[in-house]
Amino acid sequence: MNRRTAREKGIQALYQMDLSGAESAEAVENVLNGDESDSSYLQEIVAGVETHRDEIDAMIKNNLEKWSFDRLAKVDRNILRLAVYEMNYSDDVPAKVAINEAIELAKYFSDERAGKFINGVLSKINQLMD
Numbered sequence: 001m002n003r004r005t006a007r008e009k010g011i012q013a014l015y016q017m018d019l020s021g022a023e024s025a026e027a028v029e030n031v032l033n034g035d036e037s038d039s040s041y042l043q044e045i046v047a048g049v050e051t052h053r054d055e056i057d058a059m060i061k062n063n064l065e066k067w068s069f070d071r072l073a074k075v076d077r078n079i080l081r082l083a084v085y086e087m088n089y090s091d092d093v094p095a096k097v098a099i100n101e102a103i104e105l106a107k108y109f110s111d112e113r114a115g116k117f118i119n120g121v122l123s124k125i126n127q128l129m130d
Helices: 003-020 024-032 040-051 053-062 074-089 095-109 112-129
Strands: none
Touching: 003 024, 003 040, 003 074, 003 095, 024 040, 040 053, 040 074, 053 074, 053 112, 074 095, 074 112, 095 112
């Protein structure tokens, strides 16, 4: 499975974890639905977000303007979590790639406005990291 597909399935797994409280392994298994292709990157990003969730959520909360974390749509919150994980903990994913992928995920799973919002939040986080 390529990384874009892994990210799409990762958002589905993270969303499921957010809604039901499922553990990462169970959520990944559910979104794979018997697919036997290589899912190592999917497993890495979902488990990574689960492991670092408190730090990731703090980064997101600190960079929201005029918006509360709890008011974020669950799908948008998880797109942000995945991107922040890749920006901070994936050595082989440049921040610009993580941001662009998050915008594409927002267009696919949410709407055009969400893409702009996500771009703004992630750009602020990226500036702090430089």
